[in-house]
Amino acid sequence: MSDPFDLPVSSAAAAPAEARAAVLARIRAALAAGPTPNLPAAPDQYAPVHPPLPEQDLILTFADNFRRAGGEFFYVETPAQLGRELRAWLAERLPEDQKFYVWEPDMQALLTEADVPFEATEADFQQQAAVGLTSCAALVARTGSVLVSSGSASGRRLSIYPDQHIVLARPAQVVADIGEALARGVAGATSAMLSLTTGPSRTADIEKTLVLGAHGPRRLTLFLFGA
Numbered sequence: 001m002s003d004p005f006d007l008p009v010s011s012a013a014a015a016p017a018e019a020r021a022a023v024l025a026r027i028r029a030a031l032a033a034g035p036t037p038n039l040p041a042a043p044d045q046y047a048p049v050h051p052p053l054p055e056q057d058l059i060l061t062f063a064d065n066f067r068r069a070g071g072e073f074f075y076v077e078t079p080a081q082l083g084r085e086l087r088a089w090l091a092e093r094l095p096e097d098q099k100f101y102v103w104e105p106d107m108q109a110l111l112t113e114a115d116v117p118f119e120a121t122e123a124d125f126q127q128q129a130a131v132g133l134t135s136c137a138a139l140v141a142r143t144g145s146v147l148v149s150s151g152s153a154s155g156r157r158l159s160i161y162p163d164q165h166i167v168l169a170r171p172a173q174v175v176a177d178i179g180e181a182l183a184r185g186v187a188g189a190t191s192a193m194l195s196l197t198t199g200p201s202r203t204a205d206i207e208k209t210l211v212l213g214a215h216g217p218r219r220l221t222l223f224l225f226g227a
Contacts, residue, residue: 050142053176058141059224062174065144069199072221082225083114086166089221090116090131093164098130099123104153107135107168110225125161132162132217137188138181139174139222143198146222147181151192159195165217171226 053061063073074089076082094100102108102118111118111133118133134154138147146167150156159165175181178196185194201216 050177053141055176058174058176059171062139062141062144063224065141066139066146066199066222067144069144070202070220071144071199072219074221074223075226076223077226079110079114082110082223083116086111086114086116086223089166093219094131097128099128100131100133101125101129101158101162102133103155103158104135107133110168125157129158129162131164131166132158133166133168134159136167136169136173137185137194139169140176140178140181140196141174142177145178145181145196145198146220147185148195148197149185149188149192150195151188156193156195159197160216163217164219164221165197167220167222169222169224171224 063075066073074085076085090100099119100117101122102111102120103122108118108120132154134148135152136146137149139145140147146169148159148167173184175184181196182194185192197216197220200218200220203215
């Protein structure tokens, strides 16, 4: 009597075994041949992510990216020119019942020379602070950002609380990337808080509707003083 389980192996049942044997044969052949000679080179973990910016174009690159982010850019070369531009700006943007605050002694001296009136104290600051002017730690060309330090006499409030923020900077403060800017900021005031600002304060959290001035000034203006 024949064994009911002693059945011939069909070609369909033998196919997976043959395929497995073929795969294993290819694996053995590849291992015997050694490593593949054309593997991609290992990435350089320390290489910069972005290509370097040309040093002679840093100011132009910053101005372009600053405007793209929504900032307002002015370049002035003399105190007289700064006075004309800033007085015209304030005449257009500063409400009659509000004040223009400047707390840093160096900035106050420059505006006095430029014949621009300002409020040097904190009088009625919370009620009347429409515009504040501060210095900055650095300007980032690649992103058009402004690095502001709370270690200055302006503290943190003057760059955050007023509806409009003016930054007065020098061409030598323009650097290529954020890393260089942070290095300058830390070197300038190790215990200060550094704020990297790119354009006016904005949010689109609610129904994806863009709102300016939600968490800070709704207008950011920079005067680059070239003297």
